[in-house]
Amino acid sequence: MTADVPAVLRTDGVTKTFGGIRAVDRCSLAIHAGRITGLIGPNGAGKTTLFNLIAGLYAPDEGSISLRGERIDGRPPFEIVHKGVVKTFQIPREFRHLTVLENLMVASPDHPGERPVSALVGWRRVWDREEEIREKAAGVLSLVELDRLSDADAGELSGGQKKLLELARTLMLDPKVVLLDEPLAGVNPTLTGKLLGIIEGLRDRGSTFFMIEHDMDVVMKRCDHVIAMHQGRAIAEGSPEEVRQNELVMDAYLGG
Amino acid sequence: MVEVTGVIADLASFGALVGIFAMLALALNLQWGKTGLFNAGIAGFWGLGAYVASMITTNPVPTALARPGHWGIDQAAFPAVFGVSTSFSMAIVVAAITAAVLAFFIAIPTMRLRADYFAIATLGFAEIVMNVFVKNLPGITGGVEGIAGVPRPFEFGSEIWKTNLSYFLLVALILVLVFFLLERMVRSPWGRVLQAVREDEDAAQALGKDTFSLKLQSFVFGAGIMGLSGAFFAFWLRGVSPPPNSFTAADTFAVWVIVIIGGSGNNRGVIVGAFVVPFLEYFSVRAKDWFQLGEPLASQIFYFRLIAIGVVLIVLILWRPQGIFPEPKHVARRPRWVVGR
Numbered sequence: 353m354t355a356d357v358p359a360v361l362r363t364d365g366v367t368k369t370f371g372g373i374r375a376v377d378r379c380s381l382a383i384h385a386g387r388i389t390g391l392i393g394p395n396g397a398g399k400t401t402l403f404n405l406i407a408g409l410y411a412p413d414e415g416s417i418s419l420r421g422e423r424i425d426g427r428p429p430f431e432i433v434h435k436g437v438v439k440t441f442q443i444p445r446e447f448r449h450l451t452v453l454e455n456l457m458v459a460s461p462d463h464p465g466e467r468p469v470s471a472l473v474g475w476r477r478v479w480d481r482e483e484e485i486r487e488k489a490a491g492v493l494s495l496v497e498l499d500r501l502s503d504a505d506a507g508e509l510s511g512g513q514k515k516l517l518e519l520a521r522t523l524m525l526d527p528k529v530v531l532l533d534e535p536l537a538g539v540n541p542t543l544t545g546k547l548l549g550i551i552e553g554l555r556d557r558g559s560t561f562f563m564i565e566h567d568m569d570v571v572m573k574r575c576d577h578v579i580a581m582h583q584g585r586a587i588a589e590g591s592p593e594e595v596r597q598n599e600l601v602m603d604a605y606l607g608g
Numbered sequence: 609m610v611e612v613t614g615v616i617a618d619l620a621s622f623g624a625l626v627g628i629f630a631m632l633a634l635a636l637n638l639q640w641g642k643t644g645l646f647n648a649g650i651a652g653f654w655g656l657g658a659y660v661a662s663m664i665t666t667n668p669v670p671t672a673l674a675r676p677g678h679w680g681i682d683q684a685a686f687p688a689v690f691g692v693s694t695s696f697s698m699a700i701v702v703a704a705i706t707a708a709v710l711a712f713f714i715a716i717p718t719m720r721l722r723a724d725y726f727a728i729a730t731l732g733f734a735e736i737v738m739n740v741f742v743k744n745l746p747g748i749t750g751g752v753e754g755i756a757g758v759p760r761p762f763e764f765g766s767e768i769w770k771t772n773l774s775y776f777l778l779v780a781l782i783l784v785l786v787f788f789l790l791e792r793m794v795r796s797p798w799g800r801v802l803q804a805v806r807e808d809e810d811a812a813q814a815l816g817k818d819t820f821s822l823k824l825q826s827f828v829f830g831a832g833i834m835g836l837s838g839a840f841f842a843f844w845l846r847g848v849s850p851p852p853n854s855f856t857a858a859d860t861f862a863v864w865v866i867v868i869i870g871g872s873g874n875n876r877g878v879i880v881g882a883f884v885v886p887f888l889e890y891f892s893v894r895a896k897d898w899f900q901l902g903e904p905l906a907s908q909i910f911y912f913r914l915i916a917i918g919v920v921l922i923v924l925i926l927w928r929p930q931g932i933f934p935e936p937k938h939v940a941r942r943p944r945w946v947v948g949r
């Protein structure tokens with residue numbers, strides 16, 4: 353089942369220790385392209401730490417992380433983003449005093465206008481690129497149905513709209529892998545459906561998602577593949593059904 | 609007639625000082641207003657620019673028995689263009705570059721610090737530069753005596769109102785240039801990404817922005833403008849003198865007050881703010897003559913400006929925390945003219 357699809361992201365024996373606690377302990381797993389992979393596990397299993405390791409916010413103490421065979425562990429976060437791995441925050445981190453549209457435009461990579469000298473000179477090509485980015489941002493906004501709010505300050509959005517904005521902002525980067533840290537936490541059922549619809553639509557066009565999620569109903573129905581973590585390690589993986597029936601996973605959740 | 613020229617001389621001198629502080633405020637508005645960098649060492653960059661400019665525009669003075677000397681350049685070495693010595697343009701440019709270079713080396717170890725620690729680090733740096741180095745290098749900086757006899761770029765005749773007015777116009781011209789330069793830079797995608805760094809540095813990093821480098825650019829560029837302002841301050845004062853006379857933490861504080869009053873993030877606002885603080889000083893010095901005050905008020909009124917600044921700050925922070933002019937919406941705008949095909 354897993355062998356026929358190439359792994360886009362792989363961790364090998366990754367370990368991260370905080371003081372005496374091994375938050376992630378020799379964790380090895382693979383994420384396959386074009387799928388929504390769910391990451392489950394009880395509180396303290398090391399899911400968010402693993403995400404932070406992949407995104408480069410921490411460097412692993414041991415082990416390696418690779419994207420399409422190229423090692424990315426130990427690189428600064430912004431380089432990992434440029435290589436195509438983008439993480440959303442569990443609590444949305446919008447730029448409050450920028451408008452919704454500006455929040456998306458600022459996410460665009462390789463904008464020549466973000467260099468001080470080109471900003472000062474004001475090259476025509478900078479401002480032409482700015483127009484392209486504006487159009488792309490407008491397109492992404494209509495995809496997530498925030499286009500009516502494009503001129504509002506991002507700080508004025510509701511909690512659910514901020515979640516949409518958080519996802520939309522990552523899409524500006526055309527990522528190879530999107531790490532979603534509880535994208536549905538605190539979101540009402542209608543919006544949950546909308547967010548999942550958007551994610552599935554992108555998956556169908558070839559995007560890859562790796563998603564921490566606690567709602568088992570969502571994991572079982574919407575994820576293509578599930579990985580379960582416990583005490584810092586990947587203890588099981590497979591289809592949602594296989595993972596649900598795995599005894600190690602049941603023990604972990606029941607406090608084994 | 610004496611009356612009118614006296615007023616012109618006085619107002620022009622005041623106006624030039626407003627312009628000099630406005631440059632500082634614009635620079636801090638880039639660093640703090642746009643990028644969120646808590647620079648508490650403004651006096652250091654300002655003072656450095658002033659000292660460098662003073663040394664370039666005066667002849668060297670050897671240390672004599674009674675008085676410390678200072679470095680300088682033989683002024684005969686500078687050719688004059690249209691009757692103005694080229695030493696001035698050199699002084700302005702070198703003052704800005706020196707302050708920017710120093711900012712670069714300070715930023716490398718301190719830029720990763722959190723805002724409050726960064727503030728303490730920059731404050732400490734300014735105190736070290738002015739109080740430890742500048743004061744204790746007689747033969748180079750003039751030690752505690754500073755540097756006297758710094759000329760101004762335009763000295764039209766001997767009448768004070770003419771030189772003050774021409775100097776005011778020069779400062780105003782430079783201020784306008786600095787304003788448009790900064791406004792163009794800030795209202796660009798660069799300004800927008802700086803604002804993103806200010807709002808949430810972690811989130812900016814998560815979107816692939818090299819936030820360290822962006823903060824460095826903003827800090828170094830702002831410090832360069834502070835050095836430029838320092839050069840114009842040295843010409844204005846016709847000399848430099850170390851703390852506690854000039855370049856103290858109180859000057860740094862004054863620039864902060866200006867930015868907060870005017871409106872953090874709004875370049876027009878901070879220029880208006882730059883009028884308020886020097887005006888309170890201007891007013892408090894002259895009030896005793898204007899209102900024919902008797903003692904003890906006449907000798908005390910000077911200190912009322914400190915109370916006035918405090919009251920203005922409290923009122924503003926309670927009722928209008930964004931300042932007189934709030935930050936404009938829509939950061940990046942295509943400028944009226946662009947370069948290239």
